[in-house]
Amino acid sequence: MQPHDALVLQDLYHDYDRLRAVDGVSLSVRAGEVVCLVGPSGCGKSTVLRLAAGLEALQSGRVSMRGEVVGDPAKRIGVPPERRHVGLVFQDFALFPHLTVGDNVAFGLSQVPAADRDKRVRDVLRQVEMENYLDAYPHALSGGQQQRVALARALAPEPSVLLLDEPFSGLDERLREQVRDDTLRLLRRNGTAALLVTHDPEEALFMADRIYLMRAGRIVQSGPPQELYYRPADLFVASFFSRVNEIRGVVRDGHVEGPLGRLCAPDRQEGERVVVTFRPEAVSLAPVLGDQADGLNVEVQDTHFLGTGWVVHVLVQDAEGRDVKLSVRLHGRPPKAGERVALRVPSDAILMFPET
Numbered sequence: 001m002q003p004h005d006a007l008v009l010q011d012l013y014h015d016y017d018r019l020r021a022v023d024g025v026s027l028s029v030r031a032g033e034v035v036c037l038v039g040p041s042g043c044g045k046s047t048v049l050r051l052a053a054g055l056e057a058l059q060s061g062r063v064s065m066r067g068e069v070v071g072d073p074a075k076r077i078g079v080p081p082e083r084r085h086v087g088l089v090f091q092d093f094a095l096f097p098h099l100t101v102g103d104n105v106a107f108g109l110s111q112v113p114a115a116d117r118d119k120r121v122r123d124v125l126r127q128v129e130m131e132n133y134l135d136a137y138p139h140a141l142s143g144g145q146q147q148r149v150a151l152a153r154a155l156a157p158e159p160s161v162l163l164l165d166e167p168f169s170g171l172d173e174r175l176r177e178q179v180r181d182d183t184l185r186l187l188r189r190n191g192t193a194a195l196l197v198t199h200d201p202e203e204a205l206f207m208a209d210r211i212y213l214m215r216a217g218r219i220v221q222s223g224p225p226q227e228l229y230y231r232p233a234d235l236f237v238a239s240f241f242s243r244v245n246e247i248r249g250v251v252r253d254g255h256v257e258g259p260l261g262r263l264c265a266p267d268r269q270e271g272e273r274v275v276v277t278f279r280p281e282a283v284s285l286a287p288v289l290g291d292q293a294d295g296l297n298v299e300v301q302d303t304h305f306l307g308t309g310w311v312v313h314v315l316v317q318d319a320e321g322r323d324v325k326l327s328v329r330l331h332g333r334p335p336k337a338g339e340r341v342a343l344r345v346p347s348d349a350i351l352m353f354p355e356t
Ligand code: ADP
Pocket: 016, 019, 021, 039, 040, 041, 042, 043, 044, 045, 046, 047, 048
């Protein structure tokens, strides 16, 4: 543990009856760091967050904040949530409907003298650009405004760490991007350490300094966004962040034969079944000149306009003669369906994993 870690979770386990929801999770959030815990729905993310906050009784493991142990059942330590110095933001904002915006934000400031409390409420509402709504009630606010008040309320007591559970999921898509951006800027400006739970890979890539990717109660990989995207530990990680093309093959003499040629498979065992992957944006297509194709000569199946670019589908055959549909992402105008093109994939964009 580093002395400056805002939050450290060590070896957490959690069972609901006979279901193991959290299976040996360890993670840390350093001071000023925004960390995303991401994974498919039901993999145990919210439970981890609730264990960190003390909202769920810890069964096994240890939770520390700023170097102080706040949860450790083996030592009978269980600091209640209100004394953990955590700020909480949930998907449904959870504002008190009978309190004004100002009183909602003041709610967690009972320890602060009244005169300072007012100033703090105004300051933090100014930061989220909601100072003009001090006397408004939550029902009179839009979803985005309620989210900003929820954020202000969580930040007002200057928590050691902010815990956010799917905080943007309740917002429509256009608003979500704006509120995400504003939230990130605010966290950065205040140097607030944050652990954000999301099922949305793009949100994790956008927000995080570091990502922990969870699957079935376990952390499968952690690191900066680019590391998980470009150096995924397995096929699950690779395909979680964006669609990947997959071609199956078998290792023979340290190589895998397939439509992309004979690929080196130095770390794989003889006879092992593997999946060769690459992302749609890594592929390039060039015109075929005469009967010369500089790359794999393929026919375009269909093309789809996506606004930000095009997706093109081509059909290839794997080493066992099975058809495999590949996706290609292009920015410029694509070739037409039925045209033959030369397909190329740079070798550093190709990853190989054991078949699962
Ligand atoms: P996530 O946040 O990744 O969607 P959760 O932590 O909410 O996952 O849930 C993990 C697993 O535990 C799921 O299978 C879920 O159905 C189960 N679960 C969550 N909360 C409870 C509960 N209070 N009682 C029983 N099972 C629960």
